[in-house]
Amino acid sequence: MELGSKVPKVDLSVQVGKLTLRTPIILASGCCGYGFELLRVNDFPWEDVGALVLKSITVKPRVGKPPPRVAEVTAGMLNAIGVQNEGIGAFMERIAPRLAELPCAVIASIIGTTKEEYAVLANALNGCSGIAAIEVNISSPNIERGGIEFGVDPKAAGEVTELVRRNWNGDVWVKLSPNAHDIALIAQSCSDAGADILVLTNTVPAMGLDVRSFPPKPLLGAVVGGLSGPAIKPIVLRKVYEAVRRLRQIGAKAQVVASGGIWRAQDIVEYLSVGATAVQVGTLLLHDVHAPRKLRTGLEEYALWVHKLMNDEKWLRISSYIGCALGACEP
């Protein structure tokens, strides 16, 4: 860079449903508590965060799974938390009134074991002005269908989406399960049922053993759990690609937000390139709470590089990258 020459400004803002986010970086559910925990972190880079998703809420309080609840593995992290939370009643009383203190958009996450529970939760949240959207976590056993996950059943996933749509006035985000046999079909079903945003995906079923004891012992108290972190990124990238292609083929207006294994700015670029509008960051935040800063500066550097390479102002806008690799990905 020549002395005195100005570095162009990169516009990181993206439009996700009705929300304009200052960056495409969203903090993932379960990895940032109720947001207030981050207010206590020295120099937390709020200006680099577009929004945050609260820990999933259930109708009744849940004590969660036995410890240990998290464990590190080679390329990621195992967890089996069991959706520990105090239930919607305590949430509305104690947490909801304080959400306006948070310096970014807040999305509530709900999870149920019957369709009716999702409706009850969505309806209750209408009374909460600090919430910009609801994220519907469908990685949950449907007890009315023998425990089959809502997220693997296109009909049940659509029905839950429709119920939340009817009971909630704002945008409906539906967070899909990676276990779906055909993720594009689930995305289509939720989109047809009125989802504004599809979030792909939750953690991938996994387990680990500690061989320092003999016989080896499970790493998690619940024995099995979910894998997150860099190990799952290529898996989720493919699912995002498949869902985006289907949504574009059918002309759906639902957008996709990616959640899985983001560790560096390049990962965000990959997700945007196959059509995600924004991304969620989970495990990385547990590893380095200031990571949004590093991700933002990495995105800016990438955009400056592409801008120079292509000699076109449009590449200074991060929203221009959404879907930019889809042509090259045509089979």
Ligand SMILES: Cc1cc2nc3c(=O)[nH]c(=O)nc-3n(C[C@H](O)[C@H](O)[C@H](O)COP(=O)(O)O)c2cc1C
């Ligand atoms: C400790 C932990 C707790 C989580 N709790 C929730 C949760 O309550 N609701 C939810 O939808 N996802 C939950 N997740 C999944 C994350 O939101 C995210 O989708 C997943 O970890 C993949 O992203 P990552 O690889 O960036 O962590 C949790 C993940 C972790 C690691």
